[in-house]
Amino acid sequence: MRTNCFFYRKKKYSIDPNGVITRKSPSNIALIKYWGKHNKKIQIPLNSSISYSLEGVYTVTRLIYHLKERKKRNPSIKIFFSGKEKTSFLPKIFEFFHRISFYCSYLLDFNFIIETYNTFPHSSGIASSASSMSALALCIMEIEKKLVSSLKEDFFLKKASFLARLGSGSACRSIYPGLVVWGHHKSIKGSNNFYAIPYPYKVHPIFTKMVDTILIIDEKPKKILSSKGHQLMNIHPYAKERFKCANKNMNHLISILKVGDLQEFGELIEHEALTLHAMIMTSRPYFLWMKPNTLNVLYSVWNFRIQSKKNIYFTLDAGANVHLLYPIEEKKSILKWIYSDLISFCTKIIESFCY
Ligand code: PMV
Numbered sequence: 001m002r003t004n005c006f007f008y009r010k011k012k013y014s015i016d017p018n019g020v021i022t023r024k025s026p027s028n029i030a031l032i033k034y035w036g037k038h039n040k041k042i043q044i045p046l047n048s049s050i051s052y053s054l055e056g057v058y059t060v061t062r063l064i065y066h067l068k069e070r071k072k073r074n075p076s077i078k079i080f081f082s083g084k085e086k087t088s089f090l091p092k093i094f095e096f097f098h099r100i101s102f103y104c105s106y107l108l109d110f111n112f113i114i115e116t117y118n119t120f121p122h123s124s125g126i127a128s129s130a131s132s133m134s135a136l137a138l139c140i141m142e143i144e145k146k147l148v149s150s151l152k153e154d155f156f157l158k159k160a161s162f163l164a165r166l167g168s169g170s171a172c173r174s175i176y177p178g179l180v181v182w183g184h185h186k187s188i189k190g191s192n193n194f195y196a197i198p199y200p201y202k203v204h205p206i207f208t209k210m211v212d213t214i215l216i217i218d219e220k221p222k223k224i225l226s227s228k229g230h231q232l233m234n235i236h237p238y239a240k241e242r243f244k245c246a247n248k249n250m251n252h253l254i255s256i257l258k259v260g261d262l263q264e265f266g267e268l269i270e271h272e273a274l275t276l277h278a279m280i281m282t283s284r285p286y287f288l289w290m291k292p293n294t295l296n297v298l299y300s301v302w303n304f305r306i307q308s309k310k311n312i313y314f315t316l317d318a319g320a321n322v323h324l325l326y327p328i329e330e331k332k333s334i335l336k337w338i339y340s341d342l343i344s345f346c347t348k349i350i351e352s353f354c355y
Pocket of ligand 1: 029030032033034035049051129130168169170171226227230276317318
């Protein structure tokens, strides 16, 4: 696939020298996980993934830009997170700007202040890099839209996804609502490694109204960041089998989504979640993201499912927290159970929807 279309080519433009843009973007939870990327290429996944974007779990970013008087190599950037200046975020942001300035040359003409906040704890296993990088990519595309009045919405979103990917792989999926695919898969038309696309096939109505209740078990930042975990897949003895399995699971999910088989869906997403954790547990160096309370929740879900016959399934991200997915029709009784039986295992419960 050619990505030349994403280069910004105009040499001259006019824009207000100062401006403010605000965009919000959701986190997402993967059903088929992206874990492993090509070593020497930038953010190219080793398997395709699919996620739900999450309503109510998002980042809001305000991008303040000032046209520079004299062009320098790099823009000056200040970043504030929940009102406090965060110089520790700067290396990642500079790296991001460095990567994307190749495609958005106008960025070098500005200085920036980024003000951002999340509706959830950062670095806790909820994909904060996904929502923050996608929100920032959307803000940057808003600048591009000011420079190119003919810019079409479709291109706006595609390029936002393309840019977000260069910040954090899974961020490219947060640009779209609902079910979103990233990474080439031969059974999914339009899927590619450079930007995400909305899931293009028929989805049974049951999967268009799913609830995601997120149990925060550990709010502390992770000890191993996902970028390191991805790297470890390049020397992982089971990596090849994992990528084959992810491919097969994607094919299976396509038919599940079509026919609306909830039990098969649940089995598949739990298998994917445990496989992701199995990969990090068997990496060198190895690591364990789950906490005792993660296991308490998983066993409770399995027991409750057997006793109540309710359709509640878990998935996990790169961390200790648990996402519980279930159809909206079962929300009342399941939430009641969560608040009575699981509350003691977590520090916070976040209610969200897969929209
Ligand atoms: O986007 P990254 O590089 O932080 O990778 C995140 C990968 C997982 O969240 C663990 C899985 C996924 O597909 O979202």
